[in-house]
Amino acid sequence: MAPGYADQTQSYEWLNELERPEVQESLKKLIQKLPEIQRSMDSVGNLIQFSESVVKDRETIDKLEQRLTYSSINAESIEALVQLLGKLPVLLKLVERLEQVTVFLESVWKDKETLDQLYHSAMDFPVVERGKETLELVDRIKEKAESQPQQQISIFTVLKWMKDPNVQKGLHYIQATLDTISEKSR
Structure with a gap:
């Protein structure tokens, strides 16, 4: 055809x-x-x-x-694996950020100038300043207690101290501490 x-x-x-x-x-x-x-x-x-x-x-x-x-592979394990695979992108981002933070911290740790600057900055915080003052107070108390001759303290001296507002305030804090500890242990 x-x-x-x-x-x-x-x-x-x-x-x-x-x-x-x-x-x-x-x-x-x-x-x-x-x-x-x-x-x-x-x-x-x-x-x-x-x-x-x-x-x-x-x-x-x-x-x-x-x-x-x-x-121990069962349907629940496979479902968990599938969910974990779905979360891998988020986990990857977190691991990458953690890696960046680790690299940053390592570089800070190796840089003496940065560490000194961080140390001096931390010393300017009010909490650190308050801690320094407390340590200085403890040192002065220790120095004063060791420099004075030991004397006999009578019960009348202790009663006299009890009238001092600072002793009363300290005893008030001690009582509040004991009450708090007692309430927490119940």
Whole structure:
């Protein structure tokens, strides 16, 4: 049967399609990718062949079933794994930030000037200043107690001290501390 007019028209349409620059560019890219596509197809073929071999190997299947039977992998474990995989991007960001902080802290730790500046800045905090004052007060008390000769303290001296407002304030703090500890232990 001789080709008709309709067959010739279709052939010309294909030729016209091939003359378009975007079609030619696409064909060129496809031809360049053919080796990569071939490698992918070979890999898929190898994977299928391996899978078929494993499925046919009853001993391997039995060992796999035995391992799965004795393992603690269950639906809950698989669901947890899927959820964990979903959170990996967030975990990765946290680990990267932790890594940045670690690098920063290491660089600060190695830089003597920065450490000195941090130390001096910390010494300017009110808490540190208050701590210094307390230590100085303790040192003065210790010095005064050791420099004076020891004398006998009578009960009348203690009663006299009890009238001192500072002693009363200290005893008030002691009583509040005992009450707080008692309430907490109940």
